[in-house]
Amino acid sequence: MSNSLTRNDEQQALDISKVWGKGPHIFKGVLKNNVFEPTDFFNALVATANAMSNGLPEPYGRANVNGRLAATHEIPLFFPEPTTATFQQYETQVEKSFSKQEYSIILDRVDVALPQMRTRVSPLLHHLFDQVGYPVRGIHSCIYAGNYGSTPFGIHMDDCHVLMASSIGSKKMAFWPRSYFEGRTDCLVPGSMAHISQQADKFINDAEVFELKPNDLLYWPPGYWHVGMSDSGKFHASLSVGIYHQGDAAEVFRKYVPLPPVAPPNSGHRALDSLDLSGLHMEKAEHYTPKVPERFGTLWDDLRSHLNVEHAAQVAFTSHALSMLTSAGFGPLEKLHIPPVTPEVSIDVNAGHGVQWAQIGNLAVVSANGLAFTFHSYANEVIALLSKIKQQGQVKVSDLLDRVPAERQADLWAFMINGRMVAPGSL
Structure with missing residues (x-):
């Protein structure tokens, strides 16, 4: 068929x-x-x-x-x-x-x-x-x-x-x-x-x-x-x-802004000791300056740091648009078991058909089968490697891993596995 x-x-x-x-x-x-x-x-x-x-x-x-x-x-x-x-x-x-x-x-x-x-x-x-x-x-x-x-x-x-x-x-x-x-x-x-x-x-x-x-x-x-x-x-x-076909800009915004997840009420997914706020007591004296709980401040600062990244809005919207483009609107494929990182294997040359990218300054936003990953530097080199894959050329996993810091390599590897950029038979 x-x-x-x-x-x-x-x-x-x-x-x-x-x-x-x-x-x-x-x-x-x-x-x-x-x-x-x-x-x-x-x-x-x-x-x-x-x-x-x-x-x-x-x-x-x-x-x-x-x-x-x-x-x-x-x-x-x-x-x-x-x-x-x-x-x-x-x-x-x-x-x-x-x-x-x-x-x-x-x-x-x-x-x-x-x-x-x-x-x-x-x-x-x-x-x-x-x-x-x-x-x-x-x-x-x-x-x-x-x-x-x-x-x-x-x-x-x-x-x-x-x-x-x-x-x-x-x-x-x-x-x-x-x-x-x-x-x-x-x-x-x-x-x-x-x-x-x-x-x-x-x-x-x-x-x-x-x-x-x-x-x-x-x-x-x-x-x-x-x-x-x-x-x-x-x-x-x-x-x-x-x-x-139609949607709310707020829906796309929420998809990419790293807001902390909220557990559904009575879901059993949240332990009692993780509920870190209790009983808001406010002094009624004049000139009282309330203290902000540490975790509240940390979450706020983390969100602000993401929003203040250069080109943050462009990256978020481009990631969403490319994820629709590379999946025909279906979204990501089923998640796979993530094996240990194998730098020496080659990217599947057939993966090029499901990969698209966009350059924003020195950033490269890459999408594969409904997933998106942003390279924060080496945009020209990353795009050259992806173009080589499109032309059926050999590119190793290590060639892409070397373009991100060590702390992001596991995320990039998971993106390549779930984006079907690495053939299962090569692992």
Whole structure:
């Protein structure tokens, strides 16, 4: 199976750009390959089950039974049993577990579980983003699967552009413009402005409905009410690529400003003895000068030192932009185990395709597959080495390590490993 998704990725991207933001549109029969195969879906289930059982944040899954969230005891029934080794066996397993019931499985951040799917979709996305711009907030990829007759959480709308393709079976997607439910507070889920409380069939006559079959590609912009439907009763699965094209400058700022992390309340992630402030007592005498706690002052000074670095704003924004560019908006790949530093190995010449850089003064901001690293000196030398890699030349890990202080070499090594700049077989 080749990596190309459509019959002509560049032309298809141009066609999508022409309807970008204008309304739902289906491109019939344009896919040369499925975005994933049944075997891929099964492997994604296994990867998601392993990640969730090990407490990893992604990939992760959600499940519904008869329109409600699956109960705790039902969740394991959605993951492959030890004796289930193929998609066909899995389909039999869930049909047996939920006989005569509607069920759905949603696999979130599926690009982490299926890197080959990400590879297959990325060329089309790069061509599209050349036309409309790269997403500010990135991409969220999901697989929606099951035998459900209607999306379990009903009619809703999102703040992202969406590309959708069905790889197993077919389904329909119904759309209503934002204005359709304006002022109809009786239809909204209490506390939400983006979910409708009533069943889709009540409004279906006013909807624009598309039938999505394998080899079709569906697009819709943010702000459209939508719901997925199927009347076959058979298992179906489709990929949804949510493109968060717009974002808040504050979101990007928070991503790169080193604010101290805050543990969620009652999470158990913070020991009692780490809570270093208690009972603010203020003297009421005139001319009282309160003392600043040592850790508060240290955190403040550390933040100020980062913000006062030369070109700090340019470096932060450029790092974010390059991370979107080198990952087609998906963000970093799955983190790998970091082996001991091996200076003598060569950078993978194929890594050049996923590496981009920018020079800001004597700084070099380098991005690889959604990650970013800043060289604070030797910018010209670093860029010359990266250019050599692009031209299939040999560059050793030590050549880059020598361009950073000793205390940053471990961070640079981790960047090269997780950015896939070093081939696993070379270690």
